[in-house]
Amino acid sequence: MKTSFFKYFIISFTLVIVTWSCSKTTTENDPQPVVLVSSTLVKELTKEQLITTLGSSLGSQASLFIRSGVKQYKIVYKTKNTDGTEIQASGALIIPSSSVFPDPLPLVSYQHGTIFDDKQAPSYFTADGEGTIASVLATIGYIVVAPDYIGYGSSNNLPHTYEHREGLASASLDMLRAAKEMIAKEKVNWNKNLFIAGYSEGGYATMSLQKKIEEEAPSEFNLKASSCGAGAYNKSLSFKTLATMPSSGDPQHNASYIWVLLTYDRVYKLNRPMTDYFAAVYAAQIQKEQQNARISGSLTTILSDAVKKGVNEGTDTALLNAVKDNDVFDWKPKTPTQLYHGTADKYVPYFNSQTAFDAMQKRGASNVQLIPIQGGDHGSSVQSFLLGTLSFFGNSK
Numbered sequence: 001m002k003t004s005f006f007k008y009f010i011i012s013f014t015l016v017i018v019t020w021s022c023s024k025t026t027t028e029n030d031p032q033p034v035v036l037v038s039s040t041l042v043k044e045l046t047k048e049q050l051i052t053t054l055g056s057s058l059g060s061q062a063s064l065f066i067r068s069g070v071k072q073y074k075i076v077y078k079t080k081n082t083d084g085t086e087i088q089a090s091g092a093l094i095i096p097s098s099s100v101f102p103d104p105l106p107l108v109s110y111q112h113g114t115i116f117d118d119k120q121a122p123s124y125f126t127a128d129g130e131g132t133i134a135s136v137l138a139t140i141g142y143i144v145v146a147p148d149y150i151g152y153g154s155s156n157n158l159p160h161t162y163e164h165r166e167g168l169a170s171a172s173l174d175m176l177r178a179a180k181e182m183i184a185k186e187k188v189n190w191n192k193n194l195f196i197a198g199y200s201e202g203g204y205a206t207m208s209l210q211k212k213i214e215e216e217a218p219s220e221f222n223l224k225a226s227s228c229g230a231g232a233y234n235k236s237l238s239f240k241t242l243a244t245m246p247s248s249g250d251p252q253h254n255a256s257y258i259w260v261l262l263t264y265d266r267v268y269k270l271n272r273p274m275t276d277y278f279a280a281v282y283a284a285q286i287q288k289e290q291q292n293a294r295i296s297g298s299l300t301t302i303l304s305d306a307v308k309k310g311v312n313e314g315t316d317t318a319l320l321n322a323v324k325d326n327d328v329f330d331w332k333p334k335t336p337t338q339l340y341h342g343t344a345d346k347y348v349p350y351f352n353s354q355t356a357f358d359a360m361q362k363r364g365a366s367n368v369q370l371i372p373i374q375g376g377d378h379g380s381s382v383q384s385f386l387l388g389t390l391s392f393f394g395n396s397k
Contacts, residue, residue: 032220035174036181037076037088042125044071047097050139054132068100068139072131074123075145076154077178082167082267090153091175092122092131092146094138095188101141104191106224107183108142108393109176110134111168111198111205112149114256116292121152140390143183143190147175149205162256162263162291163201163232165326169208173217180220194221195393199340199385200348200378203231207328207356214334225396226333229340229385230378232348233329233356236320241349242299243311248346251294254302256347259291268322277307329356332363338392339368340385342376 045053046069054066073093081087096105112122112130123146125131134146150171151160161167176194183190198206210226232238242257261277264270274283282302286293295302310316329352337360341353350372357370371388373381 032177032180032217033174034181035078036178036185037078039076039093039182039185040074042072042074042123045069047100047139050135053127054136066136066139067141068096070097070135070138071095072125072135073182074153075175075178075182077174079150079171079174081150081158082161082164087150087155087158089150089155089171089175090121090123090148091178092125092134092144092148093179093182094131094135094144094146095186096138096141096143098189102189104189105141105143106191106193106195106393107176107179108137108144109172109194109196109206109209110137110144110146111172111196111202111209112146113198113200113202114162115152116255118152118156121148121156122146123148123153142195143179143188145175145179147172159263159266161267162259163204163235163326164263164267165204165208165328167267168201168205169212172205172209173212176221192222193224195225195227195396196223197227197229197389197393198231199229199382200231203228203340204233204328205231207231207233210333210335210337211328211331218334223335225393226335226337227340227385227389227392228337228353229389230342230345230348230353230381232352233327234352235323235326235328237355238349238352239320239323240311241351243303243308244300246298246300249297250347251296253347254295254297254299255291255293257299258286258293258295258302262286262290264319264322264326268318268325270318270322275304277304278302279304330359330363332360332365333368336367336392336396337365337369338371338388340371340373340381340388342373342378342381344375345378345381347378 051063051066075093076088076090079089119126120129122131122134134144138144150167151158196206206228213223274287278286282295339353339357341350343350360368373384
């Protein structure tokens with residue numbers, strides 16, 4: 001989905017220009033954990049250098065919407081792995097030029113989507129990586145933070161916590177805390193407002209982060225708005241659907257589904273052999289290649305009969321409980337929230353956003369809006385998500 005994401009990023013930025021005025025700020029009185037380990041200035045780019053640097057991935061139209069130079073930092077910070085051990089993780093912090101934006105700016109936390117290559121993590125700032133998206137976002141008047149997540153960047157010796165609610169939320173929240181320390185240290189002109197957004201795995205991570213901030217750290221950040229795109233929030237229904245009904249057959253889609261199973265097996269200490277999860281003809285390949293296995297065909301042909309039976313009949317309680325622990329759709333957000341999703345998404349089914357919206361409405365959340373992208377698939381819906389998110393944040397200052 002990388003090429004499509006950059007393509008739609010260009011289109012969205014040429015359609016929308018967001019201007020910020022100085023707004024009333026809030027003050028946090030409660031202490032927060034000290035997590036910042038180090039901050040390294042990776043690059044400082046002028047507007048012209050940024051246009052040249054990003055031209056290969058963003059095209060000739062880059063000059064139309066890049067408004068500022070940026071300082072790109074790699075942040076290393078303390079967080080906890082899923083087993084409770086303290087580790088060091090990393091992420092990107094991008095600060096636009098104060099000469100272009102003299103007024104206090106809002107902070108955006110951008111949670112990236114699925115990546116299979118460590119070098120695409122935000123803190124590397126590669127031309128085709130997630131740091132590029134974060135940097136372009138900064139040029140229109142945001143301070144931008146983008147966690148690498150556990151498993152990338154400084155923690156790339158560890159398995160990524162793929163689609164694990166707590167692992168993604170904790171790493172993202174601690175990254176925000178580290179960025180907040182860095183902003184204070186460098187006296188960056190921040191207006192104390194926070195916005196969060198992400199698409200695909202990033203949409204799921206954003207929803208998980210939002211829930212964690214609202215329930216566990218509400219006094220630390222003035223969270224103004226959350227924009228979640230095409231996330232698999234309803235893990236229980238997603239897993240049952242994929243285990244019992246034909247799926248797209250796309251090998252990249254299957255790699256993601258396999259990755260989720262491998263993550264939950266490890267995190268919840270199920271420790272099952274691959275033959276328990278997958279048909280014998282595929283088990284050895286998946287054991288060797290893990291999430292890098294590329295297998296075509298409906299996921300129902302890849303999963304073992306035992307798993308399909310246990311899920312369909314509800315008897316595999318250990319696995320189903322692990323999956324349920326990662327549901328993040330049935331709760332009541334306090335923050336204005338938008339849910340974007342293509343109605344024809346074959347990768348992350350649309351029902352994830354529909355059931356989240358329905359559950360939130362049932363709990364009385366009147367500030368949640370579902371935005372169906374009619375006929376949109378996982379890639380083509382990115383443009384609507386980006387365009388809508390920029391407008392949503394601009395109207396929420």
